[in-house]
Amino acid sequence: MLKVFCHASDSKDSDQPDWEYAIRNGMPMIQRVLLEKGINDLSSSWYAAPAPEQAPLKQDCRPLTLGIGTLGRLETLQFEDDWVAAEPLGADDVEITVRAAGLSSQDLMVAMGQLSRSGLGVDCAGIIRRVGRNVKTLEPGTPVMTWKLGTFGNIARAPATMVQHVPDGMDLTTAASLPLIYSTALYSLSTVARLRPGETILIHGAAGGVGQAAIMLAQSIGATVFVTVSSEAKKNLLTATYGIPESHVFNSRDDSSFVQGAMRLTDGHGVDVVLNSLAGEALRTSWGAIARFGRFVELGQRDIAGNTGLDMAPFLRNVSFHSVNMLDLLDWDVATASRVFADAVDLLRRQIVKPIAPIQVMPFSQVEEAFRLLQTGAHIGKLVLEVQDDDLVSVVPAAAAPVRFRSDATYLIAGGGGGLGRAIALWMVGNGARNILLLSRSGTKKPAARDLVSRLTAQGARVDAWPCDVSNEEQVAGIIERCRLESWPRVRGVIQGAMDLQDALYQNMTYEQFTGALLPKVNGTWNLHKHLPEDMDFYVLLSSVIGIAGSPCQGNYSAGNTYQDAVAHYRRSKGMAACSIDVGMMLGVGYIAEQGTEGRVHDNAKAWSFLGIHEHEFIGILEATIRGESTPGSVVPPQVITGLGTGGMLMQMGEKYPWWFKEMKFSHIKRVGAHQQSNQGSGKDEISVSTQLGRCQSLDEASDIVTGALVKKLAKSMVVSAEDIEPSKPVSSYGVDSLLAVELRNWIYADIKAEVSVFDLLSSVPIMSLAGKIAGTSEMVPKFSDE
Numbered sequence: 001m002l003k004v005f006c007h008a009s010d011s012k013d014s015d016q017p018d019w020e021y022a023i024r025n026g027m028p029m030i031q032r033v034l035l036e037k038g039i040n041d042l043s044s045s046w047y048a049a050p051a052p053e054q055a056p057l058k059q060d061c062r063p064l065t066l067g068i069g070t071l072g073r074l075e076t077l078q079f080e081d082d083w084v085a086a087e088p089l090g091a092d093d094v095e096i097t098v099r100a101a102g103l104s105s106q107d108l109m110v111a112m113g114q115l116s117r118s119g120l121g122v123d124c125a126g127i128i129r130r131v132g133r134n135v136k137t138l139e140p141g142t143p144v145m146t147w148k149l150g151t152f153g154n155i156a157r158a159p160a161t162m163v164q165h166v167p168d169g170m171d172l173t174t175a176a177s178l179p180l181i182y183s184t185a186l187y188s189l190s191t192v193a194r195l196r197p198g199e200t201i202l203i204h205g206a207a208g209g210v211g212q213a214a215i216m217l218a219q220s221i222g223a224t225v226f227v228t229v230s231s232e233a234k235k236n237l238l239t240a241t242y243g244i245p246e247s248h249v250f251n252s253r254d255d256s257s258f259v260q261g262a263m264r265l266t267d268g269h270g271v272d273v274v275l276n277s278l279a280g281e282a283l284r285t286s287w288g289a290i291a292r293f294g295r296f297v298e299l300g301q302r303d304i305a306g307n308t309g310l311d312m313a314p315f316l317r318n319v320s321f322h323s324v325n326m327l328d329l330l331d332w333d334v335a336t337a338s339r340v341f342a343d344a345v346d347l348l349r350r351q352i353v354k355p356i357a358p359i360q361v362m363p364f365s366q367v368e369e370a371f372r373l374l375q376t377g378a379h380i381g382k383l384v385l386e387v388q389d390d391d392l393v394s395v396v397p398a399a400a401a402p403v404r405f406r407s408d409a410t411y412l413i414a415g416g417g418g419g420l421g422r423a424i425a426l427w428m429v430g431n432g433a434r435n436i437l438l439l440s441r442s443g444t445k446k447p448a449a450r451d452l453v454s455r456l457t458a459q460g461a462r463v464d465a466w467p468c469d470v471s472n473e474e475q476v477a478g479i480i481e482r483c484r485l486e487s488w489p490r491v492r493g494v495i496q497g498a499m500d501l502q503d504a505l506y507q508n509m510t511y512e513q514f515t516g517a518l519l520p521k522v523n524g525t526w527n528l529h530k531h532l533p534e535d536m537d538f539y540v541l542l543s544s545v546i547g548i549a550g551s552p553c554q555g556n557y558s559a560g561n562t563y564q565d566a567v568a569h570y571r572r573s574k575g576m577a578a579c580s581i582d583v584g585m586m587l588g589v590g591y592i593a594e595q596g597t598e599g600r601v602h603d604n605a606k607a608w609s610f611l612g613i614h615e616h617e618f619i620g621i622l623e624a625t626i627r628g629e630s631t632p633g634s635v636v637p638p639q640v641i642t643g644l645g646t647g648g649m650l651m652q653m654g655e656k657y658p659w660w661f662k663e664m665k666f667s668h669i670k671r672v673g674a675h676q677q678s679n680q681g682s683g684k685d686e687i688s689v690s691t692q693l694g695r696c697q698s699l700d701e702a703s704d705i706v707t708g709a710l711v712k713k714l715a716k717s718m719v720v721s722a723e724d725i726e727p728s729k730p731v732s733s734y735g736v737d738s739l740l741a742v743e744l745r746n747w748i749y750a751d752i753k754a755e756v757s758v759f760d761l762l763s764s765v766p767i768m769s770l771a772g773k774i775a776g777t778s779e780m781v782p783k784f785s786d787e
Ligand SMILES: NC(=O)c1ccc[n+]([C@@H]2O[C@H](COP(=O)([O-])OP(=O)(O)OC[C@H]3O[C@@H](n4cnc5c(N)ncnc54)[C@H](OP(=O)(O)O)[C@@H]3O)[C@@H](O)[C@H]2O)c1
Pocket: 414, 415, 416, 417, 418, 419, 420, 421, 439, 440, 441, 442, 443, 468, 469, 470, 471, 496, 497, 498, 499, 500, 519, 520, 524, 542, 543, 544, 545, 582, 583, 584, 585, 586, 587, 589, 590, 591, 592, 593
């Protein structure tokens, strides 16, 4: 060893030798910090969504579901992995290979951001793939139809009671058009409005799917039907197909005509039932046309979501106002939803009602065109999207599955009352964990730990904070015994984040200080390894980047951290789960953040030139280590170092190389990107705006970054120098026209992930104020709790 060290120190090739060696099997080993591609790719994906690629929707092994990249931008409709379909199938559920799914105006509202809902597509038809173990009435291979949220994809799951056989002779695209419209129409007219023979009903937007289904149902009940439509073609369809007299067809865009018409045709009494899908003034006018004892059924959700007003006077005449929200019915009363659906299909089977017409079928590859067609309001009948064999759709590249914690397991967090431990506990409960034990010497004595326990308990989890010094083996063994006595489920994962900083220069450090910082990490880590089950799902050590870079006053802490790294490697070599995360400087949460930005601790940490890590970044890395893979197929190594920049990154940020960069173990990452940067010239302007925004520490800083970027972009577009653009003046003062404003808006959206209107860009607001507004809404800017 001495020979190797002397040789390395004398070498003319290097001005800095390797200082740390290990001998394994007689072989001297040195350390090198290398890039971890999987984790780096994962973290890049948090800031720049990977571009969708063309892939088949018809895939057996990859459940996909339709989402929208940006609400309101139909060109960002794209398929992504459906993690729900990856979970075990419920005992009473059925899994269907989707062949066709109906598109409704509510899907459009969701895509445009006018209606908040967590999925697109509400009904579908396809072939049963699998059934849950309690399902006896349905079997794989059967053509079926259903309605439930999120059917735009290749696989759908629904409770067996919500799945009906496709009537004989009916094709799957027709079947996909029917479940929701007939269930809605039947529930509205029979269950809610109790429409009786001889009564009158006004059906708005009657050429649409629900409208036509309602016409057929109302006619089968024996009611007199009045309808509104928005075009001559729609009027012709209804008169020809359903024999509705022309005098009973009104213009849905002319409120006064349909109200006057309905009043005239009912001798001034008004209509008994209104089935409404019109919004705003048309809704209020229709409400005025309701007869005594009438029932108004509201299907549209725009006014309800917008909490708009309703005239109270009609209630004097014993009228009632109902809202029908089928997805809410399904969520809260699946038995009624199932019964209504079964009754509707029965009416279809007995041909009391028939499929609506026309049905326009489009492949899923034209999903954007289908939404746009719906947007024009010109189409008649129902639009159905079909999964075709060779159809390619936009698919977001596969990401690793999010972690779901087991509800039947206990998870231990040592140091769980600390800043990071508390953040981890909250995240775990949010992702399925139901039994969590926080271990620290103070147990529930500190208010933060007590508050956390109450908060998580209120969320339905069994959480406790027990006093335990993890460096004391007896106490750790006692915890395991107490778990058994108090019937906590088996421990399946541990996070070891116990830390007690006792900083001092090594020559001044007392023995107590040395062991004070060392033991929670060394003995604590070993005690947990020794006393917890060998086959746990995860064993994560929160080590520190200080163990890698070193710190003059933290020799004790550094030693403890490197011990944790070594234990992770040891456990992995024995086939046990383990990962040591060398946490960098945490921003916003944890010990350094709690000391404030003014203090010595923060200044020290800054002086190290570490890159700050936000909570979501830390949790993302923790999630990858627990899952075991960062991106699909990339196994997370036993030790992950975070918060170190490469040479290129530090140059880009205009940071000097830190002193610890001189060590040979950093020689690789020091070179990464450095050559490129020195060719391009360094300086803060060169770093991408999104990266700068992702790392900023206050909204003011973010506004300055956006101001700089706007000035630069404007200068480039106007072919002037950036010095000629004055941030205190508005964009419009530089002769920006609406075309350039649109381009600026698109650039702001693409690079800064903020929505700004052309109107705002052309207003007289100074560039810096506009930049503040953009920074405040940018998805790239972290959320600052005090702003
Ligand atoms: N925050 C950062 O920027 C950062 C950076 C790098 C690494 N890390 C690592 O992340 C982990 C958590 O950091 P943090 O910021 O959350 O620290 P923190 O807020 O100081 O929390 C540390 C926790 O450890 C507990 N603890 C100390 N000694 C213990 C012992 N012997 N047995 C049981 N519990 C003990 C403390 O509670 P009691 O005093 O009541 O026991 C406290 O709850 C640490 O392992 C640290 O090395 C953090």
